[in-house]
Amino acid sequence: MVARPALCLPCDGERFFSVRRLHEPRGSGREQIGGAVTADEAVELVASHLPPGCGPALDGTPDDLEPLS
Numbered sequence: 001m002v003a004r005p006a007l008c009l010p011c012d013g014e015r016f017f018s019v020r021r022l023h024e025p026r027g028s029g030r031e032q033i034g035g036a037v038t039a040d041e042a043v044e045l046v047a048s049h050l051p052p053g054c055g056p057a058l059d060g061t062p063d064d065l066e067p068l069s
Contacts, residue, residue, distance in 0.1 A: 017042035021049075 017036045024031035033049055036042035058064070 019045045019049075 017039065019033040019036060019042055020031050021033060034045050036045050
């Protein structure tokens with residue numbers, strides 16, 4: 001399974017955050033993960049849709065990571 005980055009967007013209406021998968025074709029039905037009322041719920045929704053074996057989030061930039069090879 002390929003990990004797809006997720007995005008939390010503030011939105012109007014009943015839910016305040018829209019959680020979506022990036023790089024999915026619009027209208028495919030796979031782009032929308034769900035909605036959340038709070039930022040904490042949105043983060044929990046993103047985390048619950050990460051693929052198995054996905055490592056932890058890191059505080060920093062790509063430049064802070066050690067090279068793979």
